[in-house]
Amino acid sequence: MSGIVTNTQVTLVQLDNYGPWTVTPSPRREVDLQTLQSRLYADLSQAIGMRDGYTFFTRFDNMVAVTNGLDLEDHARIQESIRNRYPVTVSLSIGTGATPADALVEATAAIQDEGSAQDADRSELLLGQPVPESERSDDDVQIAHFDVVDATGKYTDELDAFSSFIHIEQGYAELMKHMHVAHDSLSFFVGGDNIIAVCPGLSEDDYAEAVEHVRETAGVDLRVGVGTGASPHDAGMGAKHALELAREDETDVEGDLH
Numbered sequence: 001m002s003g004i005v006t007n008t009q010v011t012l013v014q015l016d017n018y019g020p021w022t023v024t025p026s027p028r029r030e031v032d033l034q035t036l037q038s039r040l041y042a043d044l045s046q047a048i049g050m051r052d053g054y055t056f057f058t059r060f061d062n063m064v065a066v067t068n069g070l071d072l073e074d075h076a077r078i079q080e081s082i083r084n085r086y087p088v089t090v091s092l093s094i095g096t097g098a099t100p101a102d103a104l105v106e107a108t109a110a111i112q113d114e115g116s117a118q119d120a121d122r123s124e125l126l127l128g129q130p131v132p133e134s135e136r137s138d139d140d141v142q143i144a145h146f147d148v149v150d151a152t153g154k155y156t157d158e159l160d161a162f163s164s165f166i167h168i169e170q171g172y173a174e175l176m177k178h179m180h181v182a183h184d185s186l187s188f189f190v191g192g193d194n195i196i197a198v199c200p201g202l203s204e205d206d207y208a209e210a211v212e213h214v215r216e217t218a219g220v221d222l223r224v225g226v227g228t229g230a231s232p233h234d235a236g237m238g239a240k241h242a243l244e245l246a247r248e249d250e251t252d253v254e255g256d257l258h
């Protein structure tokens, strides 16, 4: 750890009783489900992003958002907007903790305590408590933005599209496992060759070791920029600028690390 003490607030978004809905009264057209899921993700990403949060699509029926800065009223308003515009509703469970993994464990436990994702009468749970305003600080969120070194030259312009996809996904699989097991961090593929990890205050050595692990296990070269801030947006922008610096300097790790 780097000495930065984070206080991550995550929100687990779970569609209410979605499985049964997809086959009621008979299986619904797959293309309609895919369209609904991606539109719902886009709307949540925008609604949470307007308030400086980040949303990750993960499994689409379960999504994970980092919501430092969003209070209960913000969450309730988002639920209402989804209810008014979609044939499905969402339950939201907020967790907080010193590490993102801990915060998500707390959020998940709270929703599981209320019953099953497929309970017919479950609708729009709003659980947990945000970080109190008085406890918020400029170090609450640490975001690491990972990117494959020269993905275009090595994969996109060289291999067939599916082989490129496999390489990128293998790198992602190794990184997400390593960051979770070794560093209580949550890593999400965000498109192209990019992975965003939400981390506790990790050190430069921790990140260097993660990059080395993916190189050894998946044969994929990563570099990473790290940012810290009061909100996911602030931390994420810091990470993007740090990644630009890493590209310029041709280093593996850059950022406001101690």
Ligand SMILES: Nc1nc2c(ncn2[C@@H]2O[C@H](COP(=O)(O)OP(=O)(O)OP(=O)(O)O)[C@@H](O)[C@H]2O)c(=O)[nH]1
Pocket (backbone or CB within 6 Å): 147, 148, 149, 150, 151, 152, 153, 190, 191, 192, 193, 194, 240, 247
């Ligand atoms: N979500 C997201 N995707 C990005 C971002 N930057 C690039 N990408 C995606 O990554 C792909 C590859 O772009 P780069 O990472 O710039 O290309 P590269 O060939 O790996 O080059 P270097 O990163 O400079 O080594 C793009 O086609 C985008 O899909 C970003 O900030 N966020």
